[in-house]
Amino acid sequence: MFISSRSFEPPAMHSRLRHLTTLENLPRSCIERLLDRALSMRDACAHGTRKLDLLAGRTVLNLFFEPSTRTRTSFELAARRLGADVINFDIGFSSTSKGEELFDTLHTLEAMHLDAIVVRHKVSGTPEELVRHAMSGVSVINAGDGNRAHPTQGLLDVMTIREHRPDFENLAVVICGDIKHSRVARSDVQALTAMGVREIRLCGPAPLMPTQEEFPRCTFVEDFDEAIGGADAAIMLRLQKERMSATELPDEAAYFARYGLDTRRLARAAKGCLVMHPGPINRGVEIASEVADGAQSKILEQVGNGVFVRMAVLGELLGR
Template identity: 50%
Template sequence: MKSNLQLDARGRLRHLLSLDGLSSDLIIDILDTAEQHDKLLAGPEKKLGTLSGRTVINLFFEPSTRTRTTFELAAKRLSADVLNLQVAASSTSKGETLFDTLKTLEAMQADMFVIRHESSGAAHFFAEHAAPGVAILNAGDGRHAHPTQGLLDLFTIRRYKSLPGEATRDCFSRLSVAIVGDVLHSRVARSGIHGLRILGCQDIRVVAPPTLVPVGIKEMGVSVHHDLEAGLDGVDVVMLLRLQKERMLGAFLPSLGEFHRDYGLTRARLAKLKPEAIVMHPGPINRGVEIEGDVAYGPRSLILQQVSHGIAIRMAVMSLILGRDNGERR
């Protein structure tokens, strides 16, 4: 990833394609801005005029509920005009290229595209060819990256694991985080690892069957565990991943039942964790596979809070990129 493509000449966000290459100061700025927006969302008046007159197009080539909806809500909370493009019903289904789609929509005076695509690098392609002043936000590209999911996970961890008055880097430097499940196919895992490392987390564990661990993952600064109990020993945060059966073309697992037996977070396993350990999951959940239903919405789980924090994070990213031109930032 060419990190400079994401930044303008002053080092500020121009696009958001990946957390890889961003500075800790910039990520903390996004988290702090999201805190301000989260306070707004908790009050009676939930709307700002930051992006009034701006047009945001959600361009989703893959199905999505949480991500698309929270991006739409975030843009509307900032007073942007929002268009949700149904790609299956668009000209791309007739053979139009990504480049032609981008240029056609740019001609409609769009200011920002939120893009989800099944191909790794698709968001980067759009950013390389976008007109000056048009921003690209990656809402997930293949197995590569899901930066706003990574940011909302960092936001959630900081919100629930930092001590009063503690600096963000100090918080993450003392935490142990386990990422459990289908790491091989997970853009969420990659973005999470990048973000945790940038903020100083020293103990990041990947816990998965050997068939679901990417080659070279240790080079990202993580330890690899194939035994769940050992991988979860002493951790502060458990980040579960969905089994992405739609991306599996071979026999990665004997069966879903065996995966749950060996790697599912059950009530019995939860009881063995540190009392203050938290449980996270990007959704959607495969109940009875990576997590038991009672655990998913139990008192240790922050899954629903993650969804809510996604709105604040996406508002923060949009306002930092487009809002400063409207006089709202910097």
């Protein structure tokens, strides 16, 4: 069943976005508008059990050059719940695997009269390149590029925090893991900074940490026991196994001993500290099962919020 878009009144719009490729320099007012829209859509579609027809007649293309079941499925659900047509472009069988240039592919797809392209690519800056080379009015949404940005992940993370701790100015948030190679960490820092979080602490093995110059507003803490002390939210990052060799730690068990979130470390955090992870988690590496499945874990809530945040982004970019 579809609900007419006339029965859904989105929040007031100002300086409407055309694309979403990064959260860098996005003002708090814009982020809050997207979060408010996500909540409104969650209510309007009864937590996903009913469809809206806000984007009926629109076409959204998922263009993923990297595998990502979770993010692609989330974008697909978001678009379909808004009534849009969705195309999943299989790169493995596309002409790009035969040497066709990325921008030739873009123009070919534009000729099919798409309204939005959701792109994930291993090369940082690819979404902006698509924006610069697009010849139509197609909107570009970044679903993750290299180690640079994952804006909808940043939005869903601050949405999750805001639902439990809206007093951002009083919060201390710790992000732990492979910060250096994490597009999630960068988008989270941008979103948290825009929302006015009091303190953002970054923690991880030295070879997996960025430079202080890249994150001038963050506090770098080498010891995780110290970093999580009094924290109101802990965002644990997935460790890619191929990165382990770059650290001084011999194996995943050693990593967990130094940087894993277990019940002992969680007890050092502030009461009710939110436990978060972009997923998929490595149990016993970044986080203990009893913490991932515990009362303070918001990991599955993040997954659910991801659909509504992506509905909000699509609604802002494509809504009539």
